[in-house]
Amino acid sequence: MTTTPELESAAVRLSTAPEPVGPQRPRQLMAPVRRLWRQLTSMRTALLLLFLLALGAVPGGFLPQRSLNPVRVDQYVAKHPTLAPILDRLSLFDVFAAPWFAAVYLLLFVSLVGCLVPRIRLHARALRKPPPQAPGNLARLPASARWETSVPAEEVLGLAERRLRRWRTSRRGDALGAERGYLRETGNLLFHVSLVLLLVGIAVGQFYGFKGTVLVKEGSGFANAIASYDDIHPGRRFRQDSLVPLHFTLDDFRATYGPDGKARTFDAKVHYATSPDAPMAPYDIRVNHPLHVGAAKVYLIGHGYNVHVVVREKDGQVALDDSVGVPCLPQDARFLSTCTIKVPETRGPQLGFEGAFTPTTVRDPKTGRVGSAHPAVQAPALTIVGFSGDLGIDAGVPGSVYSLDHTHLTPLDGGRPHILVPGTSWQLPGGGSITFAGVTEWSTFQLTQDPGKRIALVAAIGIVLGLCLSLFVRRRRLWVRVRPETGTLTVVEVGGLARTDPDAFAAEFEELVSRLRSDIPPAAPTQATSTQEAE
Amino acid sequence: MAHLSDSLLFVAVLVYAMAMLGFAADAAARRASRVLSVEAVARDLVGAAGPPVTVTERPVRASGWVGTVALGLTALGWLAHVTSVVTRGVAAGRVPWGNMYEFSSAAALVAVTGFLVLVARGRVDKSLGAFVMLPVVLYLGLAGTVLYTKVGPLVPALNSYWIKIHVAAAVTASGAFLLSGVIALLYLLRVRFDERTVVGGSVRFPVSLGRSLPVAGSLDRAAYVVIAFAFPVWTFAIIAGAIWAEAAWGRYWGWDPKETWSFITWVLYACYLHARATGGWKGPKAAWIAVAAAGALIVDYYVVNIFVVGLHSYA
Ligand code: HEM
Numbered sequence: 001m002t003t004t005p006e007l008e009s010a011a012v013r014l015s016t017a018p019e020p021v022g023p024q025r026p027r028q029l030m031a032p033v034r035r036l037w038r039q040l041t042s043m044r045t046a047l048l049l050l051f052l053l054a055l056g057a058v059p060g061g062f063l064p065q066r067s068l069n070p071v072r073v074d075q076y077v078a079k080h081p082t083l084a085p086i087l088d089r090l091s092l093f094d095v096f097a098a099p100w101f102a103a104v105y106l107l108l109f110v111s112l113v114g115c116l117v118p119r120i121r122l123h124a125r126a127l128r129k130p131p132p133q134a135p136g137n138l139a140r141l142p143a144s145a146r147w148e149t150s151v152p153a154e155e156v157l158g159l160a161e162r163r164l165r166r167w168r169t170s171r172r173g174d175a176l177g178a179e180r181g182y183l184r185e186t187g188n189l190l191f192h193v194s195l196v197l198l199l200v201g202i203a204v205g206q207f208y209g210f211k212g213t214v215l216v217k218e219g220s221g222f223a224n225a226i227a228s229y230d231d232i233h234p235g236r237r238f239r240q241d242s243l244v245p246l247h248f249t250l251d252d253f254r255a256t257y258g259p260d261g262k263a264r265t266f267d268a269k270v271h272y273a274t275s276p277d278a279p280m281a282p283y284d285i286r287v288n289h290p291l292h293v294g295a296a297k298v299y300l301i302g303h304g305y306n307v308h309v310v311v312r313e314k315d316g317q318v319a320l321d322d323s324v325g326v327p328c329l330p331q332d333a334r335f336l337s338t339c340t341i342k343v344p345e346t347r348g349p350q351l352g353f354e355g356a357f358t359p360t361t362v363r364d365p366k367t368g369r370v371g372s373a374h375p376a377v378q379a380p381a382l383t384i385v386g387f388s389g390d391l392g393i394d395a396g397v398p399g400s401v402y403s404l405d406h407t408h409l410t411p412l413d414g415g416r417p418h419i420l421v422p423g424t425s426w427q428l429p430g431g432g433s434i435t436f437a438g439v440t441e442w443s444t445f446q447l448t449q450d451p452g453k454r455i456a457l458v459a460a461i462g463i464v465l466g467l468c469l470s471l472f473v474r475r476r477r478l479w480v481r482v483r484p485e486t487g488t489l490t491v492v493e494v495g496g497l498a499r500t501d502p503d504a505f506a507a508e509f510e511e512l513v514s515r516l517r518s519d520i521p522p523a524a525p526t527q528a529t530s531t532q533e534a535e
Numbered sequence: 536m537a538h539l540s541d542s543l544l545f546v547a548v549l550v551y552a553m554a555m556l557g558f559a560a561d562a563a564a565r566r567a568s569r570v571l572s573v574e575a576v577a578r579d580l581v582g583a584a585g586p587p588v589t590v591t592e593r594p595v596r597a598s599g600w601v602g603t604v605a606l607g608l609t610a611l612g613w614l615a616h617v618t619s620v621v622t623r624g625v626a627a628g629r630v631p632w633g634n635m636y637e638f639s640s641a642a643a644l645v646a647v648t649g650f651l652v653l654v655a656r657g658r659v660d661k662s663l664g665a666f667v668m669l670p671v672v673l674y675l676g677l678a679g680t681v682l683y684t685k686v687g688p689l690v691p692a693l694n695s696y697w698i699k700i701h702v703a704a705a706v707t708a709s710g711a712f713l714l715s716g717v718i719a720l721l722y723l724l725r726v727r728f729d730e731r732t733v734v735g736g737s738v739r740f741p742v743s744l745g746r747s748l749p750v751a752g753s754l755d756r757a758a759y760v761v762i763a764f765a766f767p768v769w770t771f772a773i774i775a776g777a778i779w780a781e782a783a784w785g786r787y788w789g790w791d792p793k794e795t796w797s798f799i800t801w802v803l804y805a806c807y808l809h810a811r812a813t814g815g816w817k818g819p820k821a822a823w824i825a826v827a828a829a830g831a832l833i834v835d836y837y838v839v840n841i842f843v844v845g846l847h848s849y850a
Pocket residue numbers: 015016017018041042043044046050108109111112113115116187188191192195466467470471804805808809811812
């Protein structure tokens with residue numbers, strides 16, 4: 001890195017990058033503030049903050065995150081009782097919502113804006129200004145050439161100007177300055193401005209967006225209202241009345257699998273309407289194929305089985321017959337699913353059942369444990385344990401529909417599991433029975449509204465476009481100087497530089513010089529073109 | 536057809552390995568000839584009784600026919616490799632980048648293509664061949680054994696035209712990034728070699744390998760050129776992935792482990808590009824960032840796919 005001051009000054013202005021922060025003499029009261037600001041908007045700080053951003057994201061890439069999978073966070077906490085509380089104190093299970101992470105990216109963006117504003121101003125000025133004056137000695141530039149010609153000086157500059165017509169040129173005295181590739185800086189600024197726009201888009205989505213999930217059984221419906229959801233994530237500024245009007249019914253859900261049990265297709269057939277009196281229109285919601293309604297989209301995000309059971313009391317009276325079924329929650333890829341059946345409306349003690357549904361049932365010959373060999377319904381079975389007593393539903397404590405509160409329950413038949421296949425029943429010890437009538441399916445849907453999405457997409461396009469311009473366009477400068485020599489000879493000197501990719505520039509320069517030499521033929525044996533490394 | 540693809544990959548690895556040996560032999564031959572030519576120059580200078588001159592670098596045009604053969608073998612292996620990827624796609628009736636084995640093979644193909652393009656454009660010398668082909672051979676060997684997956688259809692979440700765009704871009708950028716990582720490491724090796732030899736110190740393996748490498752400046756620039764190509768492609772891959780995620784999962788970004796590591800990789804390469812424009816960070820420091828970024832990419836591809844549970848772990 002031995003660059004002459006001259007070269008330095010010719011090259012530096014090829015970039016509008018903030019200059020290194022040097023020692024400054026404080027002149028006014030505001031001086032320390034100004035110095036701090038310059039420090040914050042320097043390239044060095046930007047680099048440091050970018051580095052911290054990458055580093056800060058690392059725990060988010062290794063540790064389970066609450067926003068993604070709270071269950072796995074709980075498992076991790078249980079497994080690491082001493083370490084986990086410390087990690088939790090540092091927000092390492094919520095990295096992307098952590099105050100320190102926000103501090104890094106907000107500082108980065110403050111730095112970015114602070115750095116962009118002057119750069120945009122500088123670039124706008126550079127776009128209007130002619131290329132700078134030629135440095136004193138063109139031979140000192142990374143690429144230079146020199147020859148003598150019998151073409152008169154004035155004419156040489158005219159010919160050179162014609163050759164460089166795709167460059168921006170300006171003639172000053174005995175020299176012609178030329179510059180190309182302003183789009184590089186334009187692209188760079190577009191890229192950085194788009195980054196800011198992207199952040200705006202994300203923020204709009206965070207504040208005004210909505211996400212909710214709901215489980216819908218085959219044959220049931222859904223109406224879009226906050227109360228209908230199982231789980232909601234509204235943005236801080238989301239207003240309920242901005243939920244799009246929508247209701248739909250799930251007519252049929254179908255999944256197909258390969259022989260290895262890997263899923264091939266999922267397909268939820270629905271009928272939907274966007275106003276109470278509109279006719280219902282059919283639609284297939286599939287993976288990668290959501291339902292669009294106004295500003296919202298409805299996605300198919302999961303599926304599972306409902307078991308249809310009929311519970312009868314001693315005298316044969318039906319206590320439970322929910323033909324829509326009780327949803328079971330899948331536990332593995334082969335859809336072994338846990339089911340919880342509550343029978344509160346009995347005249348005697350209440351009944352509850354817990355167990356597993358297996359679509360393709362297999363039994364381990366040694367342990368007798370039941371498992372599922374395939375996610376499709378090929379040999380369905382329901383394996384349950386029964387309880388009687390008080391389900392605790394009336395106590396006013398909102399219990400989960402997916403688990404039993406065992407405090408006031410006693411197991412039936414000593415807690416022995418019973419395996420039912422469709423159509424079979426278990427005669428309960430105290431009289432009465434439970435019959436496994438059949439299976440249907442359910443799907444989970446997610447409705448999202450993200451008003452910032454458009455902005456983010458525009459920003460993304462700006463980012464890619466800006467990057468391409470910024471990385472593929474080369475900004476370079478060239479000067480041609482003429483000096484009348486003794487007699488009729490004219491000395492032509494050409495020098496040029498590019499701040500990036502000197503190899504490619506050297507090739508371009510050589511090509512250009514050979515063109516110029518054919519326009520402006522050398523008079524006598526001349527020195528060859530020389531290119532040196534810029535670094 | 537699937538069988539043909541497998542056999543062709545085997546052939547490609549074999550031919551690449553031969554090319555690698557060829558490059559290594561060529562490098563060794565050149566080293567010997569360079570020592571000779573430097574000695575000859577030194578003797579001349581002594582004879583002329585001129586000022587003391589130390590010759591540090593001298594362009595050597597060694598016979599190099601071994602190197603040319605190695606380059607030819609690389610091109611031959613490349614042909615077999617391309618055909619392997621294409622026939623795989625035909626056999627599966629879809630794009631040939633649907634699982635980790637296929638990603639790896641395609642990424643290695645991009646890296647070899649990148650190397651051949653760089654050599655053809657005169658950006659790097661073919662003496663780099665041995666150092667580039669060694670990781671390629673190891674990587675493909677690993678892909679073909681540990682990660683090997685039989686031809687099969689895609690899982691539903693992957694079955695979208697966005698996969699073609701997103702994964703094609705990701706594979707292209709990854710192959711180029713891996714190549715740039717190798718070049719950056721070689722650059723660091725060469726810089727270390729230069730530092731040691733300037734002070735007249737002795738060099739031991741692996742630093743001694745620096746002797747047969749191109750000059751540091753050209754390696755530095757080659758790494759930059761490759762990264763400058765790959766970075767916008769990677770950016771586009773992430774954006775296409777976000778669009779795909781929006782269509783499939785209802786959000787364009789969710790900090791899934793795969794997304795998080797892609798982001799880390801992206802930011803590290805942004806660091807690299809910044810570092811090259813920041814005083815005091817050019818040269819070896821920037822190269823270390825490029826190496827770290829390639830490390831993050833490897834975590835993104837392998838560690839996350841195999842060990843971390845996320846939406847992407849079906850791959
Ligand atoms: C949000 C964080 C940022 C990211 C992700 C980012 C990313 C990048 C990338 C990828 C490049 C290389 C591509 C190009 O030349 O356009 C670049 C270049 C550049 N960035 Fe940033 N940047 C960020 C913030 C900043 C800040 C805060 C500054 C001001 C100090 C800055 C100043 C520059 C400059 C001057 C260049 C051009 C370097 C050159 O001339 O080669 N960037 N940035």
